Amino acid sequence: MNQFWGVDADPTAQGRIKGAKPVAVLDIGSNSVRLVVYERHARALTPLYNEKSACALGRGVGQTGRLAEANMKQALGAIQRFDLVARMMRVGKVHVLATSAVRDAANRQDFVDAVEALMDSKVQVLSGEQEAHYAALGAVAGIPGFSGIVGDLGGGSLELSRITDGSDTDGASFELGVIRLQDDSGGSPGQAAGIVRDRLQKSALPKAAKGASFAAIGGTWRSLAKLHQIARGYPLHMVQNYVVPADDMIQFCQEITGAASLKAYAGAEHVSSSRRELVPFGAAVLAEVLRVGQFANVVFSALGVREGYLYGMLDKREQAIDPLIQGAEELSVLRSRSPAHASDLVEFTGQFLDVSGTAETPEQRRLRIVACLLADIGWRAHPDYRGPQSVDAVAYGSMTGVDHPGRSFLAQVMAVRYDGLKSKAAARLAGLGTADLTARARLIGALFRVAYPMTAAMPGILPRIRFEVAGNALSLVLPGDLAFLDGEHLQGRLDQFAGVAGFKNSAMRVE
Template sequence: MNQFWGVDADPTAQGRIKGARPVAVLDIGSNSVRLVVYERHARALTPLYNEKASCALGRGIAKSGRLADANVAQALEAIKRFALVTRMMRVGKVYVLATSAVRDAANREAFVTAVEAIIDSPVQVLTGEQEAHFAGLGVVAGIPDFDGIVGDLGGGSLELSRIIDGSDREGESFELGVIRLQDDSDGSPTKAAALVRDRLRKSALAQQKPGGSFAAIGGTWRTLAKLHQVQRDYPLQMVQHYKVPADDMIKLCTDIVEHGSLKHYPGAENASSSRRELVPFGAAVISEVLKAGEFNEVVFSALGVREGYLFGMLDNRERALDPLIQGAEELSVLRSRSPSHANDLMEFTDQFFAVSGTVETETDKRLRIVSCLLADIGWRAHPDYRGSQSIDAVAFGGLTGVDHPGRAFLAMVIAVRYNGLKTKGITQPLLGLASPEGTARARLIGALFRVAYPITAAMPGILQRIGLAADGNELQLVLPRDLAFLDAEHLRNRFEQFVGLTEFKTSRVRVQ
């Protein structure tokens, strides 16, 4: 069989960023050992490979002071596989981070030596303060405007850090990991809640000004977010940037703690089998933290210590980049017919907002720029499915730096761009997450895209020569004389449809 690539050739696919060198983080936690390989070390991280092994290294360590031999053997076997993966994927650099269980173990040196021999990279055993620091940076990496307290719940410990203006100011570590709590409370979530209250009493959290936002990191807490989504019949099954009023989360967690386990609990089938027995202890921790801090809301983050560690290594210029725009630029490069056409779309939509006097906030403009970058990512699909597949790529993709209403906004723009204004039946519950104002603006931008594409066929250079002008209540599309033949029924109909969404009363295509 003929192939475009040979066995000995570079395995990098054409659908990956050209010249990107993968970077990996091996995270050795108290509950699981996880390898994540990212496409490249950048502001917006794209996972190439993500696998975990549940090894429970933290089990029993509070009493024995040692990593159990059976659990160590299980972890080392998993790490052998992960080492093979990094070699096959030609990873440039592997960073190995170990947290609470390894940190507290009397036999940590022997374990660290064994890991380093397998993975051929040094192991950095993080202190509790370092773990809190990188967890805080992980939240900033995915939610750049977050201000508040970050909590990272693992199997052995809970780390808290305060984020102000994109930097962490202080960090604390507590022996409140879910495995440790399960052991210390003899398997009672109610007793665990009392232990949490006692251990948090002297924390800086208890001394802070009450209120604000709490960012939750960790697999057990992500499971709680998913349970909350299931109970609400929430249309976007994505944890990253999912916001919940604190009182709602306290109510859910109190119910789970009183229930004692997830057995027969509504939505429990959505929790992984390795997490299920730990969820009530995670519920005990977050409910007590939210009460102690008197927080207003919880925002869940899928990015944590791994991403924060890589974010912290970037220089100031790279850290200042917008992860949403960088991620959208990458998608445009990989999937658009002509990525540079997005710049023409930005200028064309700029014209409309200038001519119409429509006010845009910085947030509005940022989402419009991202919409332009994503406007042509669905062209390879069958025409009947370009809209729905593009919506899924935007709404359910790995973009960070955007909240759920923002995802709904971007999805609405794409829905209109491909399917027109009749978007009923296209992931309608998801599209409803945007505000009424956001929905109207998204429909406007999508309709303007529908004017642009028949003119340009997604190629750059032409749209720059097309003008928009206002004459009283009339909006005009201005064509140069050598392009007068573009003034056809199809274009006029689309322009008229677009103008119907604006404040203008009439439309006209004019040649000059």
């Protein structure tokens, strides 16, 4: 007999990774309770479901030392629903994490017992040091190679860690969460700034190297990043890996904390009602952290404790996997006509770079591989919209391990690949990278336009074709049994590509 929340047959859609078992994290924070279900436990985490309930568990804990009954009731109601969601989605394991508000409350055990009864899973109440550790791992998971200080701002606390060579040290927790600051300051962002300065005197920030980077994690700081993007007219509304000079962010924070009221700052209408009054306190914390640490810039991370916890469970081999390439491989499997063709495309483009003497850094090669993996994800769209839709899928997708210039590169490659060299589909993003980055994107995109008329996105053809260079002439060499490919359409594509690549002449030759 079917249960009311599910069916006997596997409900998994064909657009999901075959055989993937969902994993979830229930994050019980001071401001909200959030359930995130990921498609599978891997290096590149793809959110399958994400929902939060603003329960404000941390409200008043600093003054009373207890979780308020009404807030606990609201949180338990949300958790009961999240348990249903997890069962309907056939989640293999739900990891339940509780942070500042729960660990600081005298009546925490009653709440923990109630959660465990609902979820049939043990609640892990993280210490401040553990919370700092997993937040740091979250930054590492989403921004491979990051080095600097990580800060995770919640409703009840601020956790700080130092990251060097992928490992975190000096983890510490401070009673500087936005709800606690609002309570402790009597609702004054100005007074909150003074409290932050006093409490940070015990931190490792003054010892941080001048000019280092600060990674900002937490919902309130994500809201702050979005407001900054809107205010500055930034073309990509993507918080992950958004980098801002520290001086600019300090000034922006001052504009928000200096507003007439907690809801009167510029752009407040773009912030959710549950977080609107908290943003000025998040701004006060960020401004003081950046000043005290003398940071050069702040980079925002959408990945935090939840993702860091799952990343920490992976073995060293899995942690070393490139999340951008793994994520692109998954998209290729799910959306392209033939994933094997992407491998041919990597070899084909690489062969041209080799014979033409075009230099390629490790990061450029990495982005070229990703571009090859994503090159055919738009085929289902109407021909007139394949370019714009593919650009949006790349620019606004959930992939991690890529900065904004990298997203710009990939988007520009997709625009040229589908719409040609005159495409405007990614023009708004071109300014995120350098002129050299745009030139390379046009080169790779134009090269894709040579490849696809020969292959129809199927493998086996490109490995038999090669480029040759003689002075200012570029030749595409075809095997004898493929001589019929030498036609007007392909020659036109080859001529366009040769022009982008800087060759005066181009031709096809059969051997």
